[in-house]
Amino acid sequence: MSKVTSIMMVGVGGQGSILASKLMGAVLMKNGYDVKLSEVHGMSQRGGSVQTYVRYGKEVSAPVIDPGEADFLLCFEALEAARYLPYLKEGGTVITAQTRIDPMPVITGAMDYPADILQKLENSGVKVISADALAKAEAAGSAKAVNVVMLGLLAKQLDLPESDWLEAIDEIVPERFREMNKKAFLNS
Amino acid sequence: MKELLLGNEAVARGLYEAGAAVVSSYPGTPSTEITQYASGYDEIYCEWASNEKVGLEVAIGAAVAGKRAFSGMKHVGLNVAADPLYTVSYTGINAGLVVAVADDPGMHSSQNEQDSRNHAKGAKVPMLEPADSGDCLEFTKLAFDLSERFDTPVMIRLTTRVSHGRSIAVTGGRTEREAVPYKRNIAKYVMMPINARPRHPIAEERTQKLIEYAETAQINKIELNSTEIGVISSGVAYTYAKEALGKKASYLKLGMVFPLPEKLILDFASKVKTLYVIEELDDFIETHCRKLGVEVKGKDIFPLTGEYSQNMIREKILGEKLPFKALEEALPARPPVMCAGCTHRGVFYALSKLDVFVSGDIGCYTLGAAPPLGAMDTCICMGASISGAHGAAKAVGKIGGKLPVAVIGDSTFMHTGINSLINAAYNGGKFVTLILDNLTTGMTGGQHHPSTGYNIMGKPAHAVDYELLCRAIGITDVKIIDPYDLPATIDAITAAVNGDESCVIIFRRSCVLQKTAVRGPALTVDEEKCTGCKMCLKIGCPATSMKKSTSGASGQKMAIDRNQCVGCGQCVTLCRAGALGARNAQE
Numbered sequence: 072m073s074k075v076t077s078i079m080m081v082g083v084g085g086q087g088s089i090l091a092s093k094l095m096g097a098v099l100m101k102n103g104y105d106v107k108l109s110e111v112h113g114m115s116q117r118g119g120s121v122q123t124y125v126r127y128g129k130e131v132s133a134p135v136i137d138p139g140e141a142d143f144l145l146c147f148e149a150l151e152a153a154r155y156l157p158y159l160k161e162g163g164t165v166i167t168a169q170t171r172i173d174p175m176p177v178i179t180g181a182m183d184y185p186a187d188i189l190q191k192l193e194n195s196g197v198k199v200i201s202a203d204a205l206a207k208a209e210a211a212g213s214a215k216a217v218n219v220v221m222l223g224l225l226a227k228q229l230d231l232p233e234s235d236w237l238e239a240i241d242e243i244v245p246e247r248f249r250e251m252n253k254k255a256f257l258n259s
Numbered sequence: 260m261k262e263l264l265l266g267n268e269a270v271a272r273g274l275y276e277a278g279a280a281v282v283s284s285y286p287g288t289p290s291t292e293i294t295q296y297a298s299g300y301d302e303i304y305c306e307w308a309s310n311e312k313v314g315l316e317v318a319i320g321a322a323v324a325g326k327r328a329f330s331g332m333k334h335v336g337l338n339v340a341a342d343p344l345y346t347v348s349y350t351g352i353n354a355g356l357v358v359a360v361a362d363d364p365g366m367h368s369s370q371n372e373q374d375s376r377n378h379a380k381g382a383k384v385p386m387l388e389p390a391d392s393g394d395c396l397e398f399t400k401l402a403f404d405l406s407e408r409f410d411t412p413v414m415i416r417l418t419t420r421v422s423h424g425r426s427i428a429v430t431g432g433r434t435e436r437e438a439v440p441y442k443r444n445i446a447k448y449v450m451m452p453i454n455a456r457p458r459h460p461i462a463e464e465r466t467q468k469l470i471e472y473a474e475t476a477q478i479n480k481i482e483l484n485s486t487e488i489g490v491i492s493s494g495v496a497y498t499y500a501k502e503a504l505g506k507k508a509s510y511l512k513l514g515m516v517f518p519l520p521e522k523l524i525l526d527f528a529s530k531v532k533t534l535y536v537i538e539e540l541d542d543f544i545e546t547h548c549r550k551l552g553v554e555v556k557g558k559d560i561f562p563l564t565g566e567y568s569q570n571m572i573r574e575k576i577l578g579e580k581l582p583f584k585a586l587e588e589a590l591p592a593r594p595p596v597m598c599a600g601c602t603h604r605g606v607f608y609a610l611s612k613l614d615v616f617v618s619g620d621i622g623c624y625t626l627g628a629a630p631p632l633g634a635m636d637t638c639i640c641m642g643a644s645i646s647g648a649h650g651a652a653k654a655v656g657k658i659g660g661k662l663p664v665a666v667i668g669d670s671t672f673m674h675t676g677i678n679s680l681i682n683a684a685y686n687g688g689k690f691v692t693l694i695l696d697n698l699t700t701g702m703t704g705g706q707h708h709p710s711t712g713y714n715i716m717g718k719p720a721h722a723v724d725y726e727l728l729c730r731a732i733g734i735t736d737v738k739i740i741d742p743y744d745l746p747a748t749i750d751a752i753t754a755a756v757n758g759d760e761s762c763v764i765i766f767r768r769s770c771v772l773q774k775t776a777v778r779g780p781a782l783t784v785d786e787e788k789c790t791g792c793k794m795c796l797k798i799g800c801p802a803t804s805m806k807k808s809t810s811g812a813s814g815q816k817m818a819i820d821r822n823q824c825v826g827c828g829q830c831v832t833l834c835r836a837g838a839l840g841a842r843n844a845q846e
Binding site for chain 2: 083084085092093096097099100105106107108109110111112116117118119120131132133134135137138139140150151153154156157158159160161172173174175176177178179180181182183184185191192195196197205214
């Protein structure tokens with residue numbers, strides 16, 4: 072099969088993975104790729120660990136990504152980056168927000184939130200790109216724009232024109248949030 | 260035009276293009292978006308039905324009257340709709356009738372992972388299975404054509420990865436259809452025994468004709484590559500096989516999974532050396548192959564449970580494993596939780612304190628079974644909370660000295676809980692029913708239902724009055740409580756479970772994710788007062804945690820995540836030190 076690029080987006084249910092996936096899909100369509108995405112819909116995963124798979128190339132068959140297959144692991148929360156590290160392929164890149172959101176076992180005191188996650192990821196020998204996405208999103212106007220800040224970081228690693236991303240935001244994001252999201256994307 | 264569509268969106272587009280006129284469905288993950296997207300087309304009448312049986316019956320009525328009709332549901336919803344399905348198979352249709360059922364291998368959002376292909380076989384109804392969004396659109400249109408050509412309802416089987424996968428589909432225009440003239444035909448449509456007996460053989464003959472169709476149907480496709488390995492597959496499992504094996508295998512992709520072809524399978528089997536059947540869940544295709552005398556490898560190496568993937572197929576067939584890295588330490592799990600500001604939280608806090616028998620139901624509130632609340636004993640299916648509590652009370656009366664409790668959401672109550680409550684009132688059941696009325700179908704993303712006061716288009720509709728309804732069926736003790744008022748919530752439930760008579764308590768407040776929800780600013784913590792006792796954490800809110808003091812005070816202090824907290828104030832009641840800022844939510 073021809074070369075397929077696999078991007079796995081992970082985060083906490085409610086962080087806006089569906090918008091990120093729609094924007095990615097639109098940009099890839101503009102560039103003539105075959106695209107397959109797999110998303111999590113409904114509220115049942117709210118607050119839980121969620122995964123979105125994005126795969127593109129000349130021809131794509133499966134809509135999901137398995138351990139050892141992802142070229143990029145795009146993480147909206149740091150613990151989720153650690154959780155899904157096994158999905159990264161050899162030579163792949165982790166792009167993660169430094170954001171910490173405590174899961175219930177940490178809130179109830181049953182477990183501790185792991186310390187120094189980014190350092191541990193780097194020590195494991197993978198390339199790690201990280202940013203204080205929450206601060207950048209808030210600077211753009213909303214804490215909810217962490218997803219788009221992270222897309223901005225990913226976009227720098229992909230060979231897709233910036234204008235296509237901004238156009239996709241125009242097409243998909245409701246008008247009153249458009250400028251804020253563009254700012255978040257460019258702020259990254 | 261080439262468009263990137265969600266699988267469910269592509270089914271809706273297929274409904275539009277096929278000229279469907281009536282859609283009636285009950286929401287259920289992963290099927291919900293079909294009907295949501297369909298409601299965006301002015302040409303299609305769409306409605307949320309009170310349950311799947313009702314939805315399918317509405318569609319049957321529309322198809323008999325002469326317009327193309329559709330009903331969509333999740334796999335367990337098809338159990339509810341199985342009654343009309345098995346008989347409309349005998350009557351056949353007038354205009355096309357299509358039923359989509361979305362299975363959930365891996366149980367992303369379901370209480371079981373039953374395989375709906377068994378219902379197709381049981382009901383003797385043909386079933387198509389798309390593998391991606393392109394198939395979804397094409398197969399939906401084809402399903403209507405087959406329905407009319409063979410005088411049968413036609414099912415489309417989806418799975419989570421197809422329903423919630425986005426891929427490219429080619430969209431076109433709508434073909435408007437005049438109503439097929441209706442003529443009374445008692446022998447065909449009135450299924451009393453004398454008419455049903457001759458209709459059964461007609462359904463069996465139809466299956467034989469459909470097998471003939473399946474032998475040459477374009478949706479059953481052979482792709483010849485290496486003949487060392489042959490794969491028979493369908494749906495998303497086919498895409499995994501293709502990903503894993505590429506040109507190392509030849510494929511028979513079955514677009515129609517009931518009835519299955521015979522000659523086509525024998526022909527394919529004769530061309531390949533080792534034949535695998537790759538299908539998620541049951542050994543449906545495999546059993547058919549064995550019946551034909553074809554030797555296949557299937558469930559002897561692949562599981563009957565969960566989802567498949569390309570890695571699984573690579574490993575089982577090629578013996579290849581991809582390398583990967585993992586951190587050594589154990590990471591805390593992140594299970595789904597009730598949202599910050601969830602209106603269900605206080606009710607489950609009260610139930611956990613009271614240690615009563617809780618008969619649960621299907622909805623976001625099933626999360627009340629998870630730590631730290633852990634206040635649930637059973638959850639079986641839609642509506643079972645009330646009938647289950649009734650059964651428990653009839654069997655043993657009080658449990659631990661308290662009346663059993665049924666907990667059910669508003670949409671689930673409208674779905675089937677209402678029948679259970681009528682039964683309990685009629686039979687003198689003595690237990691407590693809590694209706695968690697958050698004014699929406701929360702778990703599937705917020706759909707209207709018969710007691711929200713709005714229809715699928717968001718237009719005003721009659722809202723069922725629960726108090727009147729309860730009184731009409733014979734329950735006179737009915738209270739309404741604001742679930743954000745934790746002391747009132749605890750008092751009402753305590754009094755009810757310690758009483759001796761049946762009662763209904765309605766906890767009414769809009770789901771915090773809905774536009775109608777009132778959200779206040781985040782609460783504040785007075786670190787001077789906070790003693791770090793952690794009482795506030797017992798309510799299990801994701802916006803709360805213990806962190807190192809930000810003001811230099813010693814020890815851990817309660818911290819509020821200002822991006823999550825909506826100021827509902829349910830935790831304020833638990834703070835004995837008075838450290839939490841007063842509730843800011845407006846009434």
